[in-house]
Amino acid sequence: MAVLVLLLVLLMVNPGISQSNNSENDVNTPIRSFCGRNRPIVPSNFINNRNSTFTAIRRQLSNNNVFYARAQSLLEGDSVFGVTQCRNYLSTSQCMACFDAGVSRLLSCITGNGAYVFFDNCFVRYENYDDFYDDPNVVEDAGITPLQICGNQSTSHQPTTMFREVVDGLLLDIKDATPKTSNFYVASTRQITSGNAMVYSIAQCVENTSQTVCQTCLNTIYTYLYNCLPNTEGRSINMGCFARYSETPFFNDNQTIDITSFLKGQALIWLFQLLLFHILAVPQSIIWHSSKVSIIAGAIGGTVGLLFILIVLWFLLRLRKKSKKSEEGNCVTVYSPDLKGAINYNYKDLQLATNNFSEKNILGKGGFGEVFKAILDDNNTVAVKKIEVAHAKAKEEFENEVKLVSNVHHRNLLRLLGWSSEGSHLLLVLEYMPNGSLDKFLWGAKRGTLNWKQRYDIILGIAKGLAHLHDEFHVKIVHRDIKSSNILLDDDLQPKIADFGLARFQPEDQSHISTKFAGTLGYTAPEYALRGLLSDKVDTYSFGIVILEIISGQRCTDTNSDRPSMDYLLEHAWKLYENKKHIKFIDETLDVNQSQEEHVMHIIEIALLCTQSPVSKRPTMSEVRLMLSTGQSLGKIQLTRPTLIDQDRRIQIGSSNKAISLGKVSGMPKELEANEQLHGEKAYEKVDVMEKGMNVATTLL
Known part of the structure; x- marks a missing residue:
């Protein structure tokens, strides 16, 4: 040895x-x-x-x-x-x-x-x-995860778009050719300009793997390499493959591999793609990277192939003429049966519009990703939500938001303009709201800038948006995550409900559906958090909490205030109402006169009505909208103590003298105690579930 x-x-x-x-x-x-x-x-x-x-x-x-x-x-x-x-x-x-x-x-x-x-x-x-x-x-x-290493110098070749196109074409070719070689290796070059400038590139998969594994691996790292452009060099490494390009030679000219035979039928594919783009104006995101187009065009050839293409194009052209009649404006869109009403954007265009998803363009962060400000070619400003696919629920949220909201149009609902789904990149294109989210005006940098009329208009606008989702759309949609950070404000400070990633349908013939808890701690109705009973009244409860935040200017989970140390916002509001002192609940930065004070107190009562338990005591959002807009009194409705959290953070149900204490949830991780707005799906996964007639999924922090 x-x-x-x-x-x-x-x-x-x-x-x-x-x-x-x-x-x-x-x-x-x-x-x-x-x-x-x-x-x-x-x-x-x-x-x-x-x-x-x-x-x-x-x-x-x-x-x-x-x-x-x-x-x-x-x-x-x-x-x-x-x-x-x-x-x-x-x-x-x-x-x-x-x-x-x-x-x-x-x-x-x-x-x-x-x-x-x-x-x-x-x-x-x-x-x-x-x-x-x-x-x-x-x-x-x-x-x-794959590793991307980009050079720190941009190409000197002008225009850079030419360099980008040439290198991208080379990368696409070696990506497609490498899995078809006997040893899963390709080295190739491509001329940059009419001169002698060249770009060198290789791709290689682990030799003992399969063609399918090789192709999948290269498809992934191709995206990473493309993101390096227009830098002079780039590398991407995954466990099963490696690819690299550079303006500087790193292999000899006589070491290249002729990949023409591995790209057989590519010329016909390009012809087919060009015809689709120039004649039918199909967006590039559908054409250039579509495997279906390649399979169809690659499978046909010669005179028969050309005839087939002409027949297909004639048929598609007729379909396009018919669809043009129903298109709005001059914008060309492509619709999918499952994604109706939304434009399919090109990922590269959105990447450019966000300055490569620069941190300077970040508008905010959500449960599954970040939102960026983007300026499109037509100088329209939009918001681009980038879904992080590392989370298991990311693709589900993406598809859910597109399918549910693409056809929902209301002035108080944030409009989904389009989407992009290319490989691991999931993007939503949304209306841009210059004033950002409501929470910034309540306890953020813009605190104290909203007067009572503006706050009331925001409350009424949210109610109108929810009433449309629950009662006016052709199906009932439950948002499941109504909170101040999901309310965006336009130029006129009118609210728009955003982030429909957790939204669900509720069948009209069912009072509720049973499902796993998802939402934000502190805004969630007790019957949903405890027993997984989801209905439109869950949104009503969350709306009541948001009203209390708008009036008080305080977070629903904030205990660092003048109220008792463990009294959360709902409990604090209830105690003041019980003692007929709810005038003290009004935000200290809000200057209201006597008539406005009476109006505010009336809205507080509506908020407490929205948070009633059992569920049957809560009004529908259409009823709430009516009460808000007409000033309708609660009449003979007797408010009872809502579900509250006592000083030991024990969940209580019922009146103060007949509370049923379920006890503190055991095994609660520290991150839940520290983060009052932890995303619901993550919260459900991290909290121990106790089953004794009900599933305790959260302590409603």
Whole structure:
């Protein structure tokens, strides 16, 4: 064994001398590495097996034209399975030098039984399991996301759009060709201008994987590479593939691979795409990256193919003429059966309009992503909501919001203008509200700037929007997340309800539906949070809480005020109402006269009516709208104490002298105590569920 260790030390010396003119290939700087966290059972056995595996791999790489090698050592437990792959433009000595650099880097990983390191020229990886041989994405220690590395210099070629188009075309070609090659490797060049300027690019998948895995991997990292443009170079690494482009040569001109045969039928595809774009004006986002278009056009050829195209285009043209009659304005849109009424925007156009989703353009952050200000080509300003697909519920929220709201139009509902869904990029294009969200005016930077009339108009506008969702649209929609931060204000400070990602249909023949809790803690009705009973009255409850926030200028979960330390907003409002002192509930920054005071107190009573339990005591939003707009009195309606939270944060139901205490929810994580606006789906997943006739999903912070 000592001989093996000595041999390994000797092998660490870099023996390679470049046989290529590209000196860059002799530089092996790690660009991604990882040491596993699962400790070996017997470290000495693990180290011996790892050394044996490295030795066997290096022996294979010493043979000419061997760029992929794997080995394993299973002696005395603590098995080690290893694999290495070099880029095919390297010489044998360069490949071995890269491998040696990787081994040297990984020798320090002795606390875990798996590790990897990536260079431009190769990667080295070992694990204590062999699943990753055939599927490199199998990672047992931790989830690995693709890595994007862009150069820090923009191209000098003008216009940059030409550079972007040329490189993008090259990247698309190698992305499509690489999985079709026998060794999953392509190196190609493309001329930038009429001169001699060139761009160099390669793509490579792990050789032992499948064509499907390779294609999926390259589809993912292509997007990352495209985001590097118009920089002079870019790299993207995933566990199963690697791609790179650069204006600086990193392989020889005679090392390129002719990919023409792998792109057979591409010319016909381009013709088909051009006809679709210029004759039918189909948006580019549907055409240029559509696999269906490629499959159709690639499957046909010659005279028969051309005839087929002409027939299809004639048919589509007739359909387009018919659809034009129903289009509004001069904007060309493409509709999907499931996404009616929304424009399909091109991702790249939205990326440009948001200045590559710059932090300077951020308008706000939601449960599943960020919202950016964007200026489109027609100088219209919109808001672009970028959904984070890392969350399991992200795509569901995206599809839900588009399908539910694309046909809903009301002056108090934020209009969905369009969407974009390209690969992992999910974007919603929404109306831009220059005044931002209501909460900024209540306790944010604009606190105290709203007078009573403006606050009342906002309350009435929200009620009108909810009444439309519940009673005036052809189906009943429950928003599920009504809160001040989801109320946006236009130029005239008129409210628009936003963020329909959690919205749900409620069948007309059902008083409620049973579902998992989703919403924002503090605004959620007790029957929904406790038993998962969802109805339009859940929105009514949340609306009542928002009214109290608008009148008081305080958060519903804020305890840092003049009221008792553990009295949340609803309880504070109720105690003042009980003692006929609810005039003290009015925001101290609000200057109201005597007649306005009476009006405010009337609205407080409506808010408390909206928060009544049981559900049958709450009015519908149409009734609330009527009470607000006409000044209708509550009449003989007797208000009872709403569901409250006492000083021990115990959930109470019923009147103060007959409260049923359910006790504090056990196992409540600290992040729930610290974040009163944690997104509902996440809250449900993190809170222990107690089932004793009801599901306790939150303590209603």
